[in-house]
Amino acid sequence: MKAILFVLLILSCNVISTAQSIDKFSIDSGGANLTNGNVSIIYTIGEVNVAERTSATIKISEGFLSRFIKIKINPKVFLQGAAINTETNGLMNDDLRDLGLLPIASPFGDGKTVDVSVFNLGGTSSLGAFEDDIVDWVWLEFRDEMDVSNIIKGTSALLQRDGDVVALDGVSDITLGVVPKNYYIVLKHRNHLGVMSANPVAVTETGTAINFTSSTTATYGTNAQIALSNGDLALWAGDTNSNGEIRFSGPGNDANIIKDEILNDPLNGFNSATYTSVGYLLIDVDMSGGGRFSGSDNDSNIIKDNVLQHPENGFNSPTFTINTTIPEGN
Known part of the structure; x- marks a missing residue:
């Protein structure tokens, strides 16, 4: 109809x-x-x-409309967790999609959903390029050029293996009913620290690209992202409770969140610290489909390494906190 x-x-x-x-x-x-x-x-x-x-x-x-206005935007971002031990250089792993763990409803609470076919290989046709396979949901935000705390519009979107942030059909550029003007652009993920452009970006009807994987794109704050081994930049992994902080030790640390969820998993009958919880989980820092507190390839070590090796942690303190560089929004 x-x-x-x-x-x-x-x-x-x-x-x-x-x-x-x-x-x-x-x-x-x-x-x-x-x-x-x-x-x-x-x-x-x-x-x-x-x-x-x-x-x-x-x-x-x-609104005062002379025509139906929609902007088009093509952001790009990498997630550190999905880039660990990557199968293909320059592409993130898509284990969550491959294991059938990606939800059709956005985890960001705006009610957006997709058809499950979007998670097929290369999109709905199953014939698309493998670099376009979906890694996870992300959150795209536009903030006022005069007030970085003022959120003008936000929406759920999908992230491809090559870093492209796309519309809910899994392949198209994002189009939104937003007045074409300058905005701070924000990208967030559920268990990584988000990133925001250092300056307002001109968003237009014909299309705007912003590449957060490149060091030439200035970002808000200091050390907003981590440098991968190939030189690309990615969002810091390890925010297991989505509070805008990554902590390895001390009160409310993310490693303990992993431990508690593993030990309290109903399927972990022996309360083993080396047990692997399977699912679409915040504690799954490397986005492999399983959360691990100890043992080989555990998620806690990713948090520890990020904290100890952070450029601002001059004393390599395990209690150092990596904070989001995005101002609180309203």
């Missing part, structure tokens, strides 16, 4: 009177949300803004 498109256009008009006139570009910055069943309307008054809500058959857009 074709979607029905409603455009809610709130314009002022010139009021002829002896007292005053109201221009359409300056009324108020108000607005509201209205919901009735499965139809939601967002509207604003007096500001150039674009938003949209979609149901199975209805799409509603608002």
Whole structure:
């Protein structure tokens, strides 16, 4: 069934009177949300803004629109965990996809879902390039160029093995209803520390590329990413509770989170510290499909190495904390 498109256009008009006139570009910055069943309307008054809500058959857009505006963006990022012992140089491993552990619903809480066929080899056709296989979900965010804490829009997206962040069909560039202008660009992952551009980036309708894997792309804060052995940059792995910190020892450390989840796994009948918990897990730092606290290739050692070798940990202290470089958002 074709979607029905409603455009809610709130314009002022010139009021002829002896007292005053109201221009359409300056009324108020108000607005509201209205919901009735499965139809939601967002509207604003007096500001150039674009938003949209979609149901199975209805799409509603608002703002001072002369046409339907969508920006296009093509970010690129690597995850350290998925690049450990990589099968192919320059590509991340896709073990979670290969093991059938990737969820069709985003872990970031915005309600986005995909068809399971997107996780086929090379996308829905199963005939695509293997470098386009999906590694995991990521979160893409646009922040105000005048206030880095102000989140303008965020959305779930998918990450390919070659680092391309793509739309929910697993292959296309991301298009969003965002006013074309300058934004700080943020990319986050559920158990890695995120990254943000050092400066606002011009986002356009024709397309914008930003490559966080390259050292030529300036990022916000110091040592926002880790350098891989081939020179590419990647997000720091090891944030096992998604709190924006990576700790190996001390209160609330990530290694203990791994240990506790392993020991409390209902399938770990002998409470063995060398047990491997299987699933789509925050404690699976290397994204292999299994979380390990001790033994060979355990996830705790990745956290330890990151902490001890961090450029700002001058004393190689095991209690050093790697903090996210992304300002808190609102």
